[in-house]
Amino acid sequence: MSRIRATLVATAAAAAALLAPLAAAPAASAHGWITSPESRQGFCAEGATSFDCGEIKYEPQSVEAPKGSTKCSGGSSYTILDDNSKPWPRTTTGTTVTFQWKLTAAHSTASWEYFLDGVLYRTFDGGNKQPPSNVSQTIEGLPTGDHTMLVRWNIADTANAFYSCVDLHVVAGGTDPGDGGTTTPPVTTSPTDPTTPTSPGTCSAAAWSSSSVYLGGDQASYNGQIYRANWWTQGDTPSNTAWGPWTLVGSC
Structure with a gap:
């Protein structure tokens, strides 16, 4: 009997040892990035860089790390974002810039x-409240020249923050790429509001395929409708749900 009891205890201990790392691992969370002016991870997701960004191209919303970092990666595993020797695309703007998050x-x-x-320039109080899905914040008085703006989104009820870096070329008399601080992001692929279906027309987008990989901005047709991908997606059937990976553009 004692031998059986010892075996059971040893088995339980082994099982606990296997489960402990799983219990200690933080839950995967992926929740926001700057889309205008386009951030480093956004350019990666669009395939707009001249170099391979690695895994961040699939998860631009996932740059999450403990609060307090001034790195573009936040100290996460996406260290490619910290490499300033890379030829990151720069957005030309004026001295007033509206930064828009997609949450x-x-x-x-x-x-x-x-x-x-690297120097704190402006802070916006979140009020410990849930923000809308599209957050816009306007920064004024930026100096001219080439700059990198790191934005740190500090979460109220966890020890973590989300990080997003934007590379700018600020010129006197330049324009604000945002929309003046409203909560709706600008449309860069169509002059029509993406939430409003356009009038019926020719279906120019290729048919959606469950095996294809779509990046943010890619379009596909499905059941007589054209949809635009909001972020990296594969195998998600196009639909116009509020938090889904697809946005309805119009009818074919």
């Missing part, structure tokens, strides 16, 4: 912090 999960927010070339 795939609206976490209660403590604050949004904007760091210009």
